[in-house]
Amino acid sequence: MTRAVTILGATGSVGSSTLDLIERTPDAFEVVALTAHSDVAGLAAAARRTGARFAAIGDDRLGPALADALAGSGVETGAGESALIDAASMPADWTMAAIVGCAGLKPVMAALEQGRTLGLANKESLVSAGDLMMQAARGHGATLLPVDSEHNAIFQCLDHARLESVRRIILTASGGPFRTWSRAEMAAVTPERAVQHPNWSMGAKISIDSATMMNKGLELIEAHHLFPVGHGRIDILVHPQSVIHSMVEYVDGSTLAQLGTPDMRVPIAHALAWPERMVAPVETLDLVRIGSLSFEAPDPDRFPALALARAAVEAGGARPAILNAANEQAVAAFLARRIGFLDIAAIVAQVLDRYDPAAPANLDEVFVVDGEARRLADELMEVKAA
Ligand code: NDP
Ligand code: MG
Secondary structure (H helix, E strand, O other): OOOEEEEEOOOOOOHHHHHHHHHOOOOOEEEEEEOOOOOHHHHHHHHHHOOOEEEOOOHHHHHHHHHOOOOOOEEEEOOHHHHHHHHHHHHOOOEEEEEHHHHHHHHHHHHHHOOOOEEEEEEHHHHHHHHHHHHHHHHHOOOEEOOOOOHHHHHHHHHOOHHEEEEEEEEEEEOOOOOOHHHHHHHHOHHHHHHOOOOOOOOOOHHHHHHOOOHHHHHHHHHHHHOOOOOHHHEEEOOOOOOOOEEEEOOOOEEEEEEEEOOOOOHHHHHHHOOOOOOOOOOOOOOHHOOOOOOOOOOOOOOOOOHHHHHHHHHHOOHHHHHHHHHHHHHHHHOOOOOOOOOHHHHHHHHHHHHOOOOOHHHHHHHHHHHHHHHHHHHHHHHHHH
């Protein structure tokens, strides 16, 4: 039986890894829709190769270019936010949510509202609108399969029917490229240096998040929504080798872990085939070669993003959406060389200090909060740059 699959964010790092798995087992999958933001050539090539029914480009000015690139292919095309939502709403057995940032939220909600099975990589959508997303998933009978490697590990180790038997969830973190660096050393880093992750090859935004450790903060909030054991029972542990992807500790003293080589195709394959297993073309985990695994506590002084995220999940309401939006703006500004590396967490902290609206009750209100947090971040960064 073939599985009909849609990939939101098909041209990115997670999207390409998903396509790689699908294209190696063409009999098992059929591609319904693919989306991108501006990479017309990448999207068109993937749509032709896979025989997708529909291709959507987020930037609506690029609609004609996409239509040209796919002329004669039989692939239907669309452009703009509404086309992304159309792509997510088309009937499919399985949808990969791999758009980066809160830009993925509306398509993700559209897929959930169709009661789809969704592989979730797009953590920012869950951080910004976790309560609404989980509510939509429950209300429409949708299934959320975590693709983020840590959450996929927890999903595999967790006794979902007995959450009360969980003592702790231990979210592992590589510590990023600056794990051993001082704040003074971090102050001068360039975007080129900061995107070089020691273990994982990923898109630019999440690579910067890993360097500031905001990624682990976002993942704490993500875990809180996916695995409701109480955020006070989710701990962060630095594990530089990225071999243990996370652990679940039970009240009887047993701790279960999921291990694998740091290759996103491992968690993607798990979610893609779930509840079955599929063959994935990944390196086998060679523990003899690795030799030893090490662990350390995270350093809150050098990585202030961790405490900001912890405070946001504790307070709830609009705080996680503000944290995420300010971070997205600050990371983009750092990548554009408008602010320094240490300014990223500082800007997020300042936006959180200045803006404290009521909890958003619906998606429109989430976007109001998101927009205002971005505007404030931009304003603060202009002051900084001046
Ligand atoms: P990339 O930057 O590599 O890819 C992002 C994808 O989203 C691309 O297809 C891009 O299109 C599209 N996109 C970007 N902006 C928009 C927008 N405004 N509207 C619609 N589509 C958009 O990101 P990654 O693959 O690294 O990450 C994707 C998500 O997965 C993120 O949320 C990240 O945190 C999460 N994740 C990633 C991991 C990884 O290993 N990379 C690991 C765990 C989680 P285009 O190419 O045209 O710009
Ligand atoms: Mg992760």
